[in-house]
Amino acid sequence: MTQKKKALEGLKVIDLTSALSGPFCTMILADYGADVIKIEPVHGDQCRTWGPFDKKSGESGFFCYVNRNKKGCTLNLKSEKGLQMFYDLVKDADFLCENYKGGVTKKLKIDYETIKKINPRIIYVSGSGFGLNSPISHRPCYDIVAQAMGGMLYLTGFKDQPPVKVGPSVADHVSGIYQALGALVALHYRDRTGEGQLVDVAMFDTIFSLLEAAIPYYTMNGIISERNGNIDPSIAPFDVYSCKDGYVALGVGNERLWKKFCQTIGKPELLEDEKYKTNDLRVQNYKSGLQNIISDWVKNYTKKELEIMMDEAGIPCGPVMNIKEAIEHPHTKARDMIVHVNHPTAGDLAFQGVVAKLSASPGEVTFASPLLGQDNCEVFHLTKEEEAKLQEEGVL
């Protein structure tokens, strides 16, 4: 078997990002072969202090996961020498990625207007809570704030209960994916024209873009969508049901599936019931009847039994799996969604693999996240003595 080439090989990414959203973007670029040089402040990326921790080495599993495949340097951008070293570094870079709060890059003299004078071909990727041209650009933003303001938190949860945030940090992650996407659109543009540009992604906009039909429901019909638990507002049955040993999700999205479903649960009489003749009627009469009928049936079976029955009938169904179950599912193995890497101090680590599978130039995890400043000498062309001197001066 010949070694497959990597898609983004030879592209140099200067990575000033920290925490999650920006690093998730540069992780994606690194997974596909870009040469990502992560630059941390002298005290390190804040997420080096976020759990889980390796018991022996104390390394943050969070940091290791999202910074795999990256080289690592330190640099004090507030020192004159550090800033100069940074300018030297970006001269031949293809991408500069940052996720500072709005306004910070200007203060640091590393904003796009400054950098493009040094390197007009650079693609400058900026991820932030509210983007670069919003009246609230200056505000700090966490995932939960973007979920709240972008409209997703309001729509998640049960009707008669407080809104609830999406468990994992969906605003951070998806904003990171949009940043990588924008970077690649800009790369194709540069491949054709030679021109670099600025890519500007906001977490608010990211969340807003996922609201689906809720937006046209309002703009078209003035309807303010409410949270609806596990029920789809326009399809029924489409819900999560409690079973013998947990929960299962079931979706019956068209007439063909509805017929199959009634047969599978041994209730063909539902097909003749006027209340359930069409999807619209099933939606209208779900809570007042259909929901109970299905719940009463489901509770007699286990997750596994239901999964198998519905699989045989071709009806979309899935058990609500916890982390262990999801990791151990045969699907996860077949798709290489858990990858291993050997870390110099933490040893064998396992975390999420690459999502978009490319047949000719697949992404892969090749090496572990960097120890703080481990590649200073290589990246800045320093001897060990020069590095020590710059560390003493507070530059590295």
Added chain:
Amino acid sequence: MTQKKKALEGLKVIDLTSALSGPFCTMILADYGADVIKIEPVHGDQCRTWGPFDKKSGESGFFCYVNRNKKGCTLNLKSEKGLQMFYDLVKDADFLCENYKGGVTKKLKIDYETIKKINPRIIYVSGSGFGLNSPISHRPCYDIVAQAMGGMLYLTGFKDQPPVKVGPSVADHVSGIYQALGALVALHYRDRTGEGQLVDVAMFDTIFSLLEAAIPYYTMNGIISERNGNIDPSIAPFDVYSCKDGYVALGVGNERLWKKFCQTIGKPELLEDEKYKTNDLRVQNYKSGLQNIISDWVKNYTKKELEIMMDEAGIPCGPVMNIKEAIEHPHTKARDMIVHVNHPTAGDLAFQGVVAKLSASPGEVTFASPLLGQDNCEVFHLTKEEEAKLQEEGVL
């Protein structure tokens, strides 16, 4: 002002996708200027029957939103003539996008192995529930099923209550974004090497990739993360609080912010409290004390008052906004996150704009979603008479 060029201009996308996940991918490609030709079965994409509906024309707002900027044809791939017309169409295409259930493309004779013989340079983008090489590839999958099996549903909701799905269809959307991302990675690879390839994205993997530290918590320490309501498992205070007229999200992620926060809420004594000295201690003692202290303070203020106070203090905070509030927020306007388009039968439509803002080659919404089969003559080079004949034969 000169007209800005579009990044993906001149790229031809043959789009067989339906419903949401695949169409969201091709919508992104179309927004950046790709020439997307949507091919629907003769009876139309199923989501033409999904609400909201325009009262006069009956058009689906859902369909119009996610299929803007695309041309539209019909084609019966199960007819011999239809299949031949399809093969002709893909000869010079850059991308073929599909989101059939695993196995269907082979049955239709339009799988990657078949298509690459016709056009070896093509980038074939496949979106599905479980990808092309999973033991459960054959299964149908809805968003809720991917959220359930991928591990997100289990992690969303309050601790003592059933799990709850993310309101909007996060698996569909984010899978669509990953499909577009994979397509662009493959495009760069083709720009360098001339080689096309297969891009394979699963909704299960998409969700799994968003689980963040929950995965290393299990692989490193054997901990199965549980849902935690609005509380972050590793930062405190970080929660959603009930206020006078709704809810606000607040995140206090480091020591500097904690100091600011205690001053802002007029409780500097908390800074001296041994129980809250470090973030780790605040996490440990949040539910037993800190949560109530903050809740009691927050409930005296309105969303707006809290937003302004926290903005002035530089503390990440955001009101939980409903659709109307999110649409009408000045941020949304400044970022062009609502765009308008004139639809031939439904008139003025307004929906989500483009997320990743590119300065030199921005994405934009130029024209409305297609009426069923509206571009048949142009795309297949037919006269009106030829079109009518093929329609009679059941090919179009």
